[in-house]
Amino acid sequence: MTDPADLSVLEALHSTPARRYLSTEPVPDELVWELLDAAVRGPSGGNSQGWGWVVVTDPDVKKQVAGWYRDNWNLAYGNRRDEILAQPAGAPGLSRNGFLGAEHLAEHLEEAPVWIFPVLRGAADATDPMTGASVYGAVQNLCLAARAHGLGTSLTTLYRGHEDELRELLGLPGDALTMALIPIGWPTRGRWAQPRRRPVEEVVHWNRWGDTRPRDGGGTGA
Ligand SMILES: Cc1cc2nc3c(=O)[nH]c(=O)nc-3n(C[C@H](O)[C@H](O)[C@H](O)COP(=O)(O)O)c2cc1C
Numbered sequence: 064m065t066d067p068a069d070l071s072v073l074e075a076l077h078s079t080p081a082r083r084y085l086s087t088e089p090v091p092d093e094l095v096w097e098l099l100d101a102a103v104r105g106p107s108g109g110n111s112q113g114w115g116w117v118v119v120t121d122p123d124v125k126k127q128v129a130g131w132y133r134d135n136w137n138l139a140y141g142n143r144r145d146e147i148l149a150q151p152a153g154a155p156g157l158s159r160n161g162f163l164g165a166e167h168l169a170e171h172l173e174e175a176p177v178w179i180f181p182v183l184r185g186a187a188d189a190t191d192p193m194t195g196a197s198v199y200g201a202v203q204n205l206c207l208a209a210r211a212h213g214l215g216t217s218l219t220t221l222y223r224g225h226e227d228e229l230r231e232l233l234g235l236p237g238d239a240l241t242m243a244l245i246p247i248g249w250p251t252r253g254r255w256a257q258p259r260r261r262p263v264e265e266v267v268h269w270n271r272w273g274d275t276r277p278r279d280g281g282g283t284g285a
Pocket residue numbers: 079080081082083157161164165168217218219220221222258259
């Protein structure tokens with residue numbers, strides 16, 4: 064087990080990729096509580112905290128949801144396996160390893176020892192594009208807390224499309240929506256490597272969209 068005291072916040076957030084190869088080894092409840100206690104420190108509009116966190120270990124629930132997930136995986140990615148794997152390195156979208164990891168997760172989703180669904184009240188009929196902002200900061204807290212303990216996570220949404228059935232299955236209030244499914248477990252493959260992203264200089268705009276700057280420009284932000 065990793066000692067969270069050994070990891071700085073910045074180091075953690077630079078080394079938390081999606082971890083999709085997970086062992087079936089159980090995760091102690093005490094650790095699950097700790098991750099969720101970190102999650103609920105996250106922000107929400109007006110500190111509304113309209114969330115709930117459903118921890119799923121029930122094999123029957125997992126089986127049902129994993130079936131939906133796999134159907135969507137096949138439609139969105141699996142059916143294009145050869146095409147995606149033939150893409151040159153550095154092409155936008157899932158990398159080859161990203162695809163293989165995501166494929167593995169799709170095939171083994173129910174084996175992850177713990178699943179967490181962040182649920183948001185009022186989101187079922189929401190039209191405000193900002194709605195998710197009141198839960199995803201907390202979700203990232205959860206992923207970083209997991210990383211501090213050596214536990215792998217990935218934020219997934221491919222189970223979607225069965226909202227009413229899922230609401231029934233989890234006993235959610237009528238206005239609530241699951242905002243993600245986070246499978247959690249001890250990683251068996253891969254590393255706590257820095258996630259690969261477009262260069263920060265390319266995506267940062269100063270005062271006005273399009274006004275990018277080199278990072279070593281020596282300015283003060285003016
Ligand atoms: C809104 C959203 C939905 C996602 N859905 C899935 C998913 O269903 N399955 C999956 O394996 N990863 C999913 N991901 C994870 C992304 O694929 C991942 O963040 C991205 O490939 C970067 O991975 P990295 O951090 O390991 O570099 C999702 C991420 C976000 C933000």
